[in-house]
Amino acid sequence: MGFLNALRYCLRQTLLSIARNFWLATASAAMITVSLLILGSFALVALNAGQFLNQVESEIEINVFLRDTAQINDLGREIRALPGVERVSYIAKEQALDEMRESLGERRDILVGLEEDNPLPNSYRVRTANAEVVPAVAGAIEEMRGVEKVRYGQGYVEKLIMITRWVNAAALFAAGLLALAAVFLIMTTIRFSVMARRDEVEIMKYMGASNWFVRFPFLLEGMVVGFFGSSVAVLMLGFVYYYLLLQVDQVSLFFIQLVTDQRILGTLFGGLFGLGVFIGGLASSISIRKFLRV
Amino acid sequence: MIQFYNVTKLYPNGVKAINDISLRIKQGDFAFLVGPSGAGKSTIAKLVFREEKPTAGQIFFNGRNALRFRGREVVAMRRRIGMIFQDFRLLPRKTAFENVAFALEVTGVSGWEIRKRVPEVLKQVGLEKKVDCFPEQLSGGEQQRVCVARAIVKNPVLILADEPTGNLDPETSRELMELFVQINQSGTTIVIATHAWDIVNEMKKRVIALENGRIVRDEEQGSYGYGVS
Numbered sequence: 001m002g003f004l005n006a007l008r009y010c011l012r013q014t015l016l017s018i019a020r021n022f023w024l025a026t027a028s029a030a031m032i033t034v035s036l037l038i039l040g041s042f043a044l045v046a047l048n049a050g051q052f053l054n055q056v057e058s059e060i061e062i063n064v065f066l067r068d069t070a071q072i073n074d075l076g077r078e079i080r081a082l083p084g085v086e087r088v089s090y091i092a093k094e095q096a097l098d099e100m101r102e103s104l105g106e107r108r109d110i111l112v113g114l115e116e117d118n119p120l121p122n123s124y125r126v127r128t129a130n131a132e133v134v135p136a137v138a139g140a141i142e143e144m145r146g147v148e149k150v151r152y153g154q155g156y157v158e159k160l161i162m163i164t165r166w167v168n169a170a171a172l173f174a175a176g177l178l179a180l181a182a183v184f185l186i187m188t189t190i191r192f193s194v195m196a197r198r199d200e201v202e203i204m205k206y207m208g209a210s211n212w213f214v215r216f217p218f219l220l221e222g223m224v225v226g227f228f229g230s231s232v233a234v235l236m237l238g239f240v241y242y243y244l245l246l247q248v249d250q251v252s253l254f255f256i257q258l259v260t261d262q263r264i265l266g267t268l269f270g271g272l273f274g275l276g277v278f279i280g281g282l283a284s285s286i287s288i289r290k291f292l293r294v
Numbered sequence: 295m296i297q298f299y300n301v302t303k304l305y306p307n308g309v310k311a312i313n314d315i316s317l318r319i320k321q322g323d324f325a326f327l328v329g330p331s332g333a334g335k336s337t338i339a340k341l342v343f344r345e346e347k348p349t350a351g352q353i354f355f356n357g358r359n360a361l362r363f364r365g366r367e368v369v370a371m372r373r374r375i376g377m378i379f380q381d382f383r384l385l386p387r388k389t390a391f392e393n394v395a396f397a398l399e400v401t402g403v404s405g406w407e408i409r410k411r412v413p414e415v416l417k418q419v420g421l422e423k424k425v426d427c428f429p430e431q432l433s434g435g436e437q438q439r440v441c442v443a444r445a446i447v448k449n450p451v452l453i454l455a456d457e458p459t460g461n462l463d464p465e466t467s468r469e470l471m472e473l474f475v476q477i478n479q480s481g482t483t484i485v486i487a488t489h490a491w492d493i494v495n496e497m498k499k500r501v502i503a504l505e506n507g508r509i510v511r512d513e514e515q516g517s518y519g520y521g522v523s
Contacts, residue, residue: 006402203383206343208373208448209400211365 226280
């Protein structure tokens with residue numbers, strides 16, 4: 001009973017304080033919004049880039065073109081024995097020609113007559129467990145006897161990984177800086193609230209108010225500011241992302257598959273929201289520790 | 295109820311506010327702490343209220359070592375002590391009722407009980423007609439009565455008043471003292487730090503005289519002393 005009364009009192013104090021420092025509280029909330037927007041949009045980009053990479057990785061394969069003199073079976077065994085190799089399939093030159101014909105569709109006529117003197121080499125198609133071992137495996141195969149040429153998406157996978165790494169680091173840095181700014185702004189907000197209520201706080205102490213009773217409204221104030229800031233950020237992000245999904249669907253950019261898994265997105269948005277409230281609470285507890293002597 | 299054993303308080307700036315004081319105040323006592331400014335009266339009040347800790351010595355509150363109290367126990371002790379100040383320390387934006395109610399609100403008392411208790415104590419201090427006045431609409435004596443009401447509304451075992459009559463005229467001061475006597479008769483211990491010697495002499499209560507941080511005199515039914523009569 002006493003607890004509920006105290007809680008009601010604290011809530012009232014929190015709202016009063018926010019109303020008193022309305023613009024500062026709004027600025028703090030906006031700061032949280034901006035930093036979470038940046039963090040959130042880059043998290044979404046990273047999430048999608050990750051999915052894209054997975055997709056690419058699953059499709060990446062090494063083409064090993066063989067000399068006509070190659071010991072096909074021995075070579076196949078050797079390749080299979082390499083670490084990281086998952087699947088090896090042999091493509092005879094006739095099959096390669098068929099595939100080419102198929103891929104040319106209506107213009108397949110240009111290949112007419114090549115059956116007699118097939119210029120395509122026999123080849124192995126090698127799949128690895130993941131994209132990272134591709135360069136090493138390719139290098140090893142290149143050394144083998146009877147191998148004419150090894151081809152894979154040289155460089156482009158590595159670049160993609162690198163770019164996403166850099167982008168993520170930069171985003172994290174920017175968002176961290178903004179979050180720090182948000183912390184300082186909220187600290188100032190709380191400091192003003194503490195100053196405005198200094199007499200009251202002192203009297204509360206003489207009346208025998210417990211420490212948490214004195215501190216809680218200020219702590220709550222920071223968390224409420226964080227709550228509003230992160231709500232706006234999450235709503236904006238969610239809206240924009242949903243809009244993007246619709247657009248991608250309409251233009252049917254089929255090669256870009258955006259992440260639509262509700263669980264992953266829910267965790268991301270929930271996490272952002274929690275982070276905002278946490279930043280608010282953290283900032284106010286720092287401020288309370290610094291400026292509120294009880 | 296309160297015992298000081300060889301208590302010394304040394305401030306960081308080197309001032310020895312009180313020096314090796316031993317003191318015992320019993321339940322139901324009515325005592326004056328007297329002495330010139332800087333004799334250590336306020337320091338004793340601060341030590342009792344645990345606003346400060348002594349540099350040396352022990353302090354007991356109701357038979358328990360008050361220096362060992364942790365957060366929750368300090369709060370519990372403070373709820374049993376009513377503080378009254380020279381400068382009133384009322385909240386200017388709150389009415390007399392709200393100021394008294396504040397003392398209960400911060401300890402989580404229900405609204406229903408607040409509405410019942412507050413008018414009772416305001417009546418007890420003779421302010422039943424000024425319930426809705428703001429402090430600036432009240433005279434000094436009335437403001438101090440609000441403070442008394444605020445102190446007694448939590449049913450304290452002890453009232454600590456630091457120069458309560460400092461801002462009041464003699465007549466009002468006497469009325470306030472009458473009020474304290476009344477409260478004391480219901481069993482509440484009262485300790486008043488003051489240098490209002492005329493009042494002390496009239497009251498014929500226990501007088502603890504301080505000088506340079508030491509107790510120089512402790513008499514039942516004493517007088518202010520110090521060469522004034």
